[in-house]
Amino acid sequence: MSPATQPTVPAFEPEFVTALKAIFEEKIVFNQVLGLKVTELRADGASGRIAMRPELIGHFAYNRIHGGAISAGLDAMGGLAVMAALGAKHMDEPPEQRLHRFSRLGTIDLRIDYLRPGIGSHFDLRATVLRLGSRVASTRMEFLGPDGSLMATGAGAYIVS
Template identity: 35%
Template sequence: MTLQKQELQRFITDFFNQHMPFNQLLGLSVSHLDNFQAEIRLDWQDKLMGNPVHKILHGGVTAAILDTVGSVAALLYGIEQLDSEDAVKLFYEQLPYGGTLDMRVDYLRPGKGKHFIASAQVIRRGNKVAVCRMDLHNEEQLHIATGTATYII
């Protein structure tokens, strides 16, 4: 990987960890990146509870972490495809215009746990869009939710 691509990965990590107030509010942290996959971690906080009787993670938080990890994976895949200085420059310029076009979440189990790990991988990429598959597990590797999303990149 070129130095520029490594710098872009650091930029993406810093952007999602330090410059997105909603991610900070939830406590999301990009924890692992490679060319085709991303991982985000979330520690349990009572303020993220959707069901206080059973202490279950709110469904909106589940959807948010899946959407975020999918977005990171789509961006990483886009970075890997860059093949020139001009392409890198264009990537920086176009970054603010990316976003989620469509997302589906399947809630498989109640969101119980102390720590949550969301992972995503790109399953299809075109010139302007990427399709990602995302999964959310707790610290015991229980599969809590899965999702598929399409991102404009």
């Protein structure tokens, strides 16, 4: 579809975005450990950022981020993308009802491909929902260095019911 013929998706309500960010950044404590911050929410995905810190180093000689931090960050972003997609799918419901749907969300499959060493001051993460079914959602994720280079990719499946 050309940009002119793509269907428009209503914007999320500010209270929905605020609540979803709070759940993701504050109530999911492991995301705080990673330092994972939401930078964008879309109807089909989400973006975030991790600032490099000494606690995330996996190889001390090279100041490389640990592969587990990459994997966990991509998994979390995949889940957030699914939350955003669910929120967009059920725009007819009040924000608090849509937020309650996330209590059943969980990872059922995750694949990470490490392409380059994770060296940098910060890392950007992107996740896109490929399919949102009634029981399972599929996502694709990217882990990018400060210069935009692709350092890792991921694919995830999440239970949504």
